Amino acid sequence: MSSQYLTLYKMIVLYMLKRCEVSLSKSQIYDFILEKEYTNFLTLQEVFAELASSELIVEKTMANRTYLEITPEGDETLKFFGNRINPAIKHEIDEYLRSNSMKLRNESSILGDYTKTGDNEYTVSLIARENGQNLMDLQLSVPTEEIAQSICDNWQTKNQEVYQFIIQQLMM
Helix, strand or coil: CCCCHHHHHHHHHHHHHCCCCCCEEEEHHHHHHHHCCCCCCHHHHHHHHHHHHCCCCEEEECCCEEEECCCCHHHHHHHHHHCCCCCCHHHHHHHHHCCCCHHHHHHHHHHEEEEEECCCEEEEEEEEECCCCEEEEEEEEEEHHHHHHHHHHHHHHHHHHHHHHHHHHHHC
């Protein structure tokens, strides 16, 4: 793979991170880049590894997802080399971020995960975030993986109702 193309893919990732209002997960970036067929999965893995090793991005794992944040060095690099991104690609990125902003925000703000903590015991972690701050961080112990998975799935669709219910109950 030509270093010219690797540089382009790195700039695309940095541009996406810079333009998005919330942290993006690796899978969200994969989805966009692979859907547009800019490159393949293995090349994109190499891009992420090189960006992280050169400290242009920071990887943070939360609730079994890896989120990426652009560093000040990454921002500087984008300023110097961002002009290598074709304006049509920038437009596609901007349009994707605009049309998927609520979906991206929800995926980055509502997190549910579980881990096996013992025989017949799973700990479910449910997090609701807003503006980088945790609104709610709830840990539940449940007896089966099926229950843990169900709780995580329902958290994605019922988080607002659960949050409002708890707040109402605690304010009374």
